[in-house]
Amino acid sequence: MSPTPVTADHNPLRDVRDKRLPNIAGPCALVLFGVTGDLSRKKVMPAIYDLANRGLLPPGFSLIGFARRDWADQDFGQIVHDAVKEHARTPFRESTWKSLAEGIRFVPGTFDDDEAFDLLAETVHQLERDRGTGGNTAFYLSIPPGFFGQVCQQLERSGLATAEPGQWRRVVIEKPFGHDLESARELNDIVEGVFAPDSVFRIDHYLGKETVQNLLALRFANELFEPVWNSHHIDHVQITMAEDIGVAGRASYYDGIGAARDVIQNHLLQLLALTAMEEPTAFTAQHLRAEKEKVLASVRLPDDLAASTARGQYAEGWQGSEKVVGFLDEEGMKPGSTTETYAAMKVEVDTRRWAGVPFYLRTGKRLGKRVTEIAVVFKKAPHLPFDDTETEELGQNAIVIRVQPDEGITLRFGSKVPGAQMEVRDVTMDFTYGNSFTEKSPEAYERLILDVLLGAPSMFPRNEEVELSWRILDPVEEYWAANGRPDPYPSGTWGPASADEMMARDGREWRMP
Structure with missing residues (x-):
């Protein structure tokens, strides 16, 4: 029997018949x-x-x-x-x-x-x-x-x-993969003019995080969630990436880029795509990417960008017990910069599954705490056989996927308070990786670098996804560029008042992580 030939896809260190063995990179x-x-x-x-x-x-x-x-x-x-x-x-x-x-x-x-x-x-x-x-x-x-x-x-x-x-x-x-659609296309043409598309790996480290990948398991391996993952049951979705740090030491890089280009165009739109995508026929790069691209191609901005977007710039304030300077006072910052350090926007996904369900995306620096999460907020029960006083502390059910820190999943639902009277209030059930598994999750870069060496491109966005993301963001950036300055917000808070007003117009409010 002739030996198995060594090819670019064959790893002689791994017996592919045993799926329990880890993927070990071949010579490289x-x-x-x-x-x-x-x-x-x-x-x-x-x-x-x-x-x-x-x-x-x-x-x-x-x-x-x-x-x-x-x-x-x-x-x-x-x-x-x-x-x-x-x-x-x-x-x-x-x-x-x-x-x-x-x-x-x-x-x-x-x-x-x-x-x-x-x-x-x-x-x-x-x-x-x-x-x-x-x-x-x-x-x-x-x-x-x-x-x-x-x-x-x-x-x-x-x-x-x-x-x-x-x-x-x-x-x-x-990243950044360009600063708008035109520059992204130019960059893609340059790189793919030298390397074949399947040999180009665009790193988005969020896609290497254990919790992000667990989102696919949560949805498609559990009959408990997928039947209610649609507009019949879900009221809205909030995707948040908040940082408690400023831009100290990175002023020259950050000025002119801003929160939306730095985070929404790549990280948050990728999280949206994974949250909203249909079930792929297989967990291969081809099928995963195809489903994500369908979502991004279906994303629609509201007509009124003034009412459905918000941007801010952190001012001086308190980050915990530390007094911190505002964005414009950071060392190396250009006076009068209009670069936003907070960005929020509402989008909709025009598919049968998500018709009428708004997705709210927000990111910012110098916010109340460091957290990244996807919150799927459900509609209220159509009939509550309780007096108003019995449910006054009851909110909406929610599934919250915590990407960082304390990676895990929280389920919020209503439960009766112990006692003789009927009183219902919100409680939570928490799953955390640290408590449920003895093995520590690998860092995102470990997983992604190994995937590069293995030639496994499933979690890497290709040029179509990048360009579709810029198609979504470019009109917002153009609108902001033509309409004044970002709204100031004190460091250590949760952003400008205009972001709260954006939610209030829809009768909703931001989750407090």
């Missing part, structure tokens, strides 16, 4: 551009170590850093070592580090340096010979989008973007 290397940035140091490097520590990387895995630094291999190795010691999720083990460090290389150079990319190509080929990487290489562009085109062209010129038979080459890009 990862080239990291932007090694000096916070993202690389705090997320990417620690995630690579954690994967190695969990036994999910092959013995010959290699990490190549590329930057404008006069470093040797051991200098970059020390940078990785320090990042791992400070930020890794799993315990530091000398044996794991020693194995990983043997595959660490560094190539100095700039993005316009042909010789540096030629040296990078030589390094990739050398690792193929010396460490058995198989020539399989992922290029992680942890750099500003303005450099994507230049780096991709250099990878093409040096031959690094082209895979030999039996090999694969993939590129990973971080």
